[in-house]
Amino acid sequence: MPSVHPETSDQDREPFVEIDPSGRFGRYSDLLGAGAVKKVYRGFDQVEGRDIAWNQVKLRNFSDDPSVLKRLLSEVELLQSLNNENIIVLYSSWMDVEHSTLNFITEACASGNLRDYRKKHRRVSLKAMKNWSRQILRGLEYLHTHDPCIIHRDLNCSNIFINGNIGKVKIGDLGLAAVVGKNHAAHTLLGTPEYMAPELYEEDYNELVDIYSFGMCLLEMATMEIPYSECNSIAMIYRKVTKGEMPLAFNKVSDHEVKAFIERCIGQPRARPSASDLLKDPFLVEINSEESDGCA
Incomplete structure (x- = not known):
């Protein structure tokens, strides 16, 4: 690499460690996040001149089951x-056979995920939380009314992203999304236990599992606590969820309207409203008069 001098480009100062097959996207070495099978790196779109997120899945995790890989690619x-x-917008995807990785390029959200953003800004009005909730539900409504229906299955505050300068919220990390036909329940157990609806454990469920997860997201927004954080094992979470026991964080929600709305979202599957129904709920309907600025 040439020595750095005043005329050296930014790319020379911080070289890409990988470039996509088209030559458009470059990946830097620093991680934005990492999960069980996926790592997310900071990247750059050289054509549009903007930041991107470079998602990389190690395919050896699926080498024993070609059907899983096939499904992953189709999703x-x-x-x-x-x-x-x-x-979240997905710009490009490809398989790197040499390095046995699946790569996909998504938009980057400047302020990171909603969990970290909420912790950073401890004083958030109920009006702001309602605004975030409406946007999440609009995203879910789009997924659930898509043909075929798309179930996220792993919605939580760490994979909801925000551009804080304009208050725009976007659902991301659809890696566990299940594409299901109309009138067909999905039958795979995946997700984050604290946010999983009880019927997910029975492996017989539909898109309303995302509404349950959304209710838990709202609970986290209101309390800055991950639901069921009092549990020290997945087995304990499972017992509480399947018995219908509320997480302790629920008792910390002081606003009765917020409490009632969360209860609607995490109720029994047959009684659980759709995203479209919730967007019409009086709790979320936008009104001209100023809403309360008190925290939930």
Whole structure:
């Protein structure tokens, strides 16, 4: 690499460690996040001149089951066709056979995920939380009314992202999304236990599991606590969830309207409203008069 001098470009100062096959996207070495099978790196779109997130899945995790890999590829292809302002945009995807990775390029959200953003800004009005909730539900409404229906299955505050300068919220990390046909329940157990609806454990569920998870997200927004953080094992969470026991954080919600709305979201599957129903709920309907600025 040439020595750094005043005329040296930014790219020379911080070289890409990888470039996509088209030559458009470059990946830097620093991680934005990491999960069980996926790492997310900071990247750059050289054509549009903007930051991007470079998602990389190690395919050796799926080498024993070609059907899983096939499904993963078809889901990424589907996600690339989605177009909604509250869903993270997927720009490109490809398989790197040499390094045995699946790579996909998504938009980057300047302020990171909603969990970290909420912790950073401890005083958030109820009006702001309602605004975030409406945007999440609009994203879910789009997924659930898509043909075929798309279930996220792993919605939580760490994979909801925000551009804080404009208050725009977007659902991301649809890696566990299940594409299901109309009138067909999904049958795979995946997700984050604290946010999983009880019927997910029975492996017989539909898109309303995302509404349950959304209710738990709202609980976290209101209390800055991950639901069921009092439990020290997945087995304990499972016991509480399947018995219908509320997480302790629920008792810390002082606003009765917020409490009632969360209860609607995490109720029994048959009674659980759709995203479209919740957007019409009086709790979320926007009114001209100023809403309360008190925290939930």
